[in-house]
Amino acid sequence: MKQNLKTSLTHRGISKLSWWLFGAAMIAAAWWGQPLVDSVHFENHFFGVFWYSMIALGLMFWSLPSEQFTDGKLLERRTMLLGLLPLWRKSEPVSGFERVELTQEPNVFGKDSVWLSLITTEDGETKRRFVFAYFPASHRGIAKAQQMAGDLSQISGLPFAQAATEV
Structure with a gap:
């Protein structure tokens, strides 16, 4: 295996x-x-x-794309100059979140969006969300999102809550 x-x-x-x-x-x-x-x-x-x-x-x-990074202990969002030089960073501990989740959001035009997030809930409602990645809700986009969600769950040690399956 x-x-x-x-x-x-x-x-x-x-x-x-x-x-x-x-x-x-x-x-x-x-x-x-x-x-x-x-x-x-x-x-x-x-x-x-x-x-x-x-x-x-x-x-x-x-020229200022963003990237998200995690090493399993820390989540970091960075704004990079041409994707090479970090200009701004925001970090949060992974321990502040409960689970990894894929949510599908309908769009008015074009395909729906699939968001890969780390979530904290309180009384059944989302209290905190750290969006890690976005994908179009196509078959290939959902497959990539599920793969990345599995990797993120494995690295962070958080459970993977749900998968977006609609297309």
């Missing part, structure tokens, strides 16, 4: 294809907006300033 010997778990924003595609789209949008700046018409310069301010805002959010 093969044992999973993971001792830590990290969920990174930069490991998703969408993060890389958004960065490429921002570069393409910056290149596409060049005629606004190079124009001889004053009103085009105004639109160019607006265009590049929106691109700068998008790149600011893109």
Whole structure:
């Protein structure tokens, strides 16, 4: 029987294809907006300033992805500069939570969302929640969420409460 010997778990924003595609789209949008700046018409310069301010805002959010990490004793959420250099950290002890849980939330547009969280309840209601990861509620997304929930449960020593099964 093969044992999973993971001792830590990290969920990174930069490991998703969408993060890389958004960065490429921002570069393409910056290149596409060049005629606004190079124009001889004053009103085009105004639109160019607006265009590049929106691109700068998008790149600011893109360049600061977050990641979640646990070693079984500590949960940590970090904001990273380009996924490499930590700029901000928030830590909580795993002992402050009761269980690992997958919850499925319906979306108005597109697939539902599956959230992997560590939960503390009081009188049947959620008191504290630490969201570790998010997945789309597709067959593949739910499978990834269940795999990560099992790994998180094993590393943290907390029971895995429920699994999202709807698609």
